[in-house]
Amino acid sequence: MRPLFGAAWLAMLPLAVWPGLERPFSLPKLIWLVIATIALLPLRSVRGSASAGWLAATWMLGFVVASLAAPLPSLEALALGLAAPLFALALTRTSEAPVTLLAGQVVGATTSAAVALAQWAGADPFVVAGWQPPIDGASVRMRVYGTLGNPNFVGVLMAMTLPLTIAVLASTTSAGRRRSAWAALALQAGALIATGSRGAVLGLAAAVAVYAALRWSRRVRIGLAAVALFAGLAIVISPARPIDTTAAGRLHLWRIVLPRVRQAPLVGQGPGAVTLRFPEWQRSAAREGVRDRRFAGLTDHVHNDYLETLVERGLLGLASLLAPLVVLAVLTVRMPRPIAPVHAGAIAAVAAGAACALVDFPLARPTELAWWWVAIAIGLQTTSNAGSSIAPHASRLHDA
Numbered sequence: 001m002r003p004l005f006g007a008a009w010l011a012m013l014p015l016a017v018w019p020g021l022e023r024p025f026s027l028p029k030l031i032w033l034v035i036a037t038i039a040l041l042p043l044r045s046v047r048g049s050a051s052a053g054w055l056a057a058t059w060m061l062g063f064v065v066a067s068l069a070a071p072l073p074s075l076e077a078l079a080l081g082l083a084a085p086l087f088a089l090a091l092t093r094t095s096e097a098p099v100t101l102l103a104g105q106v107v108g109a110t111t112s113a114a115v116a117l118a119q120w121a122g123a124d125p126f127v128v129a130g131w132q133p134p135i136d137g138a139s140v141r142m143r144v145y146g147t148l149g150n151p152n153f154v155g156v157l158m159a160m161t162l163p164l165t166i167a168v169l170a171s172t173t174s175a176g177r178r179r180s181a182w183a184a185l186a187l188q189a190g191a192l193i194a195t196g197s198r199g200a201v202l203g204l205a206a207a208v209a210v211y212a213a214l215r216w217s218r219r220v221r222i223g224l225a226a227v228a229l230f231a232g233l234a235i236v237i238s239p240a241r242p243i244d245t246t247a248a249g250r251l252h253l254w255r256i257v258l259p260r261v262r263q264a265p266l267v268g269q270g271p272g273a274v275t276l277r278f279p280e281w282q283r284s285a286a287r288e289g290v291r292d293r294r295f296a297g298l299t300d301h302v303h304n305d306y307l308e309t310l311v312e313r314g315l316l317g318l319a320s321l322l323a324p325l326v327v328l329a330v331l332t333v334r335m336p337r338p339i340a341p342v343h344a345g346a347i348a349a350v351a352a353g354a355a356c357a358l359v360d361f362p363l364a365r366p367t368e369l370a371w372w373w374v375a376i377a378i379g380l381q382t383t384s385n386a387g388s389s390i391a392p393h394a395s396r397l398h399d400a
Contacts, residue, residue: 007100010101011111014108033080036087037083051331052088062081063317064078065267066271066312073273079366087374099342101378102345114283116194120142146191146250153367155199156199156200158191160368165345166185166372178257198243203351252290256278257281266315266317268317304361305363309363328350343379343382347375349375
């Protein structure tokens with residue numbers, strides 16, 4: 001029961017919503033993540049990856065050190081930074097079947113995708129239930145917020161989950177489960193298109209490229225062609241702002257925030273510093289000539305997790321963010337071929353999150369950060385367990 005117990009906690013994470021709260025989408029997910037971590041940590045039954053433990057410890061150390069050095073750190077940001085990797089470690093240490101955890105992620109994300117598609121069709125389940133969520137903007141795109149509160153957030157979650165769904169599909173021979181996986185793929189792809197998120201398309205492209213590199217086959221080549229057409233369609237029909245306007249807005253934010261790195265280059269200004277200090281930074285930048293009326297206003301994040309990490313947690317924090325990417329890349333290159341679908345899917349999901357983090361802030365949100373760390377932990381676990389329970393899938397399903 002333990003693997004199913006862990007997968008259930010995981011599946012429910014993106015669905016945690018509390019109508020009436022000031023932040024009805026993000027805060028319930030953080031609370032759920034903390035409660036799930038506390039519930040799962042005592043259930044350790046198998047030895048996890050030592051590499052995952054060290055990487056998680058380094059990540060958490062960056063948060064703790066930055067918080068201690070900051071005059072007023074965000075306790076919420078600190079809680080998220082600590083809970084997400086602990087949650088992932090707890091999951092992988094209480095389950096011997098990584099594919100079960102991937103299935104939990106697929107169930108949760110697909111349910112959110114179904115809600116997003118209903119919203120796109122004009123049948124918002126929340127409105128039907130009598131709640132009008134506090135969603136900014138009235139465009140069709142902004143109304144496709146799923147259970148996450150923003151179309152970009154939904155798009156990123158779909159980009160990270162699509163390779164996991166492909167891995168689940170490739171890891172089963174059950175006709176019923178394969179049909180379910182195909183249906184999940186269709187819902188996730190439809191939701192990604194409906195969001196109009198170009199950042200999500202970037203993440204999906206990274207995921208597909210990584211999966212194809214790890215499991216090159218005729219089916220993968222066909223899949224690449226399909227994704228290329230799919231990505232082009234998503235970009236063409238996107239109702240988002242013109243891409244040059246979006247890019248100018250991102251660059252404006254980065255010009256305001258980047259000089260703040262010099263103030264605390266080693267440990268940063270503390271978790272949540274962007275939210276707390278951006279008004280001050282914006283006024284200071286305006287006095288120095290960095291101003292643009294189109295983008296004047298407050299923001300909680302700078303839409304680049306790497307820059308935000310450098311500002312808030314310094315070089316130590318940035319190193320702890322990049323370390324999992326480097327370790328996974330090195331270990332994966334050394335793995336014997338063919339690569340198991342579960343491992344390939346997990347690595348592709350990590351790549352999707354890392355790519356989206358260039359233009360968004362998925363690693364500052366509960367669901368996406370938990371998804372990312374679970375994929376990291378599974379990728380490291382399947383690396384260390386190569387030749388054990390995952391190996392039969394690699395030999396039997398090498399052409400998936």
